[in-house]
Amino acid sequence: MKLYLALVFFSCAGHMLVESALHKLSWSTCGSNSPIIVHSLDVSPMPITLPGHLTLTLNSTLTRQITNSTLRLKVKRHTFLMDFTIPCLLNMGSCTYDSVCTMADSMIAHNWAGNMAGVGTQIKTMLTETGVAAPNCVIGPRNVVINRYQLTLPGVSSLLSLVSTGDYSIGVHVTEHSTGQEIFCANLEISLAKCHSGSC
Numbered sequence: 001m002k003l004y005l006a007l008v009f010f011s012c013a014g015h016m017l018v019e020s021a022l023h024k025l026s027w028s029t030c031g032s033n034s035p036i037i038v039h040s041l042d043v044s045p046m047p048i049t050l051p052g053h054l055t056l057t058l059n060s061t062l063t064r065q066i067t068n069s070t071l072r073l074k075v076k077r078h079t080f081l082m083d084f085t086i087p088c089l090l091n092m093g094s095c096t097y098d099s100v101c102t103m104a105d106s107m108i109a110h111n112w113a114g115n116m117a118g119v120g121t122q123i124k125t126m127l128t129e130t131g132v133a134a135p136n137c138v139i140g141p142r143n144v145v146i147n148r149y150q151l152t153l154p155g156v157s158s159l160l161s162l163v164s165t166g167d168y169s170i171g172v173h174v175t176e177h178s179t180g181q182e183i184f185c186a187n188l189e190i191s192l193a194k195c196h197s198g199s200c
């Protein structure tokens with residue numbers, strides 16, 4: 001009986017997770033006087049499938065020159081019972097990166113999560129092709145436009161078993177070293193679908 005109830009409980013929980021999956025990226029900014037203005041941002045498909053292809057569109061304006069900055073992420077997974085914070089594991093999750101301009105290089109050099117080097121290479125190519133690369137950690141003022149750029153994402157590394165199909169919120173905070181200013185603050189709501197041999 002207990003087992004049966006537990007099964008009913010978990011299968012309902014499974015349905016609730018699936019039904020809550022987002023079909024569109026939801027985002028909002030939280031800073032004030034930010035020198036980074038996002039006009040539009042989209043990621044498709046939603047849920048993001050892992051492995052899979054992700055298409056990124058961004059239209060933003062840097063209203064002043066921006067220099068070396070720290071990126072802090074806070075990743076929470078929503079379940080119907082509660083939210084829990086995904087810790088920083090293998091450079092993925094709720095991590096702090098003290099040099100945002102060299103993140104793609106670091107992703108390649110240290111192959112984050114055991115399989116992210118390829119994504120780092122694609123990001124570098126994307127930044128070069130869209131003219132946004134900042135080799136000396138200095139960029140702007142300028143518009144930053146990325147128009148439907150496609151990235152290929154790997155599956156979830158077996159090292160990151162905490163990451164599973166479901167809804168996540170990502171808090172993004174960027175602080176510039178030279179001024180100490182929080183130059184960007186945003187909250188993103190995404191869904192992930194973890195797939196194995198074609199089924200998610």
Ligand SMILES: *[C@@H]1O[C@H](CO)[C@@H](O)[C@H](O)[C@H]1NC(C)=O
Nearest residue numbers: 039040058059060143145147
């Ligand atoms: C970016 O957004 C600005 C402000 O809304 C708009 O004027 C501009 O046309 C957009 N650029 C692109 C490439 O969509």
Ligand SMILES: *[C@@H]1O[C@H](CO)[C@@H](O)[C@H](O)[C@H]1NC(C)=O
Nearest residue numbers: 068069098099135136137177
């Ligand atoms: C950016 O800042 C970090 C942390 O202080 C530092 O390790 C890195 O070398 C800096 N990068 C550049 C290009 O100045």
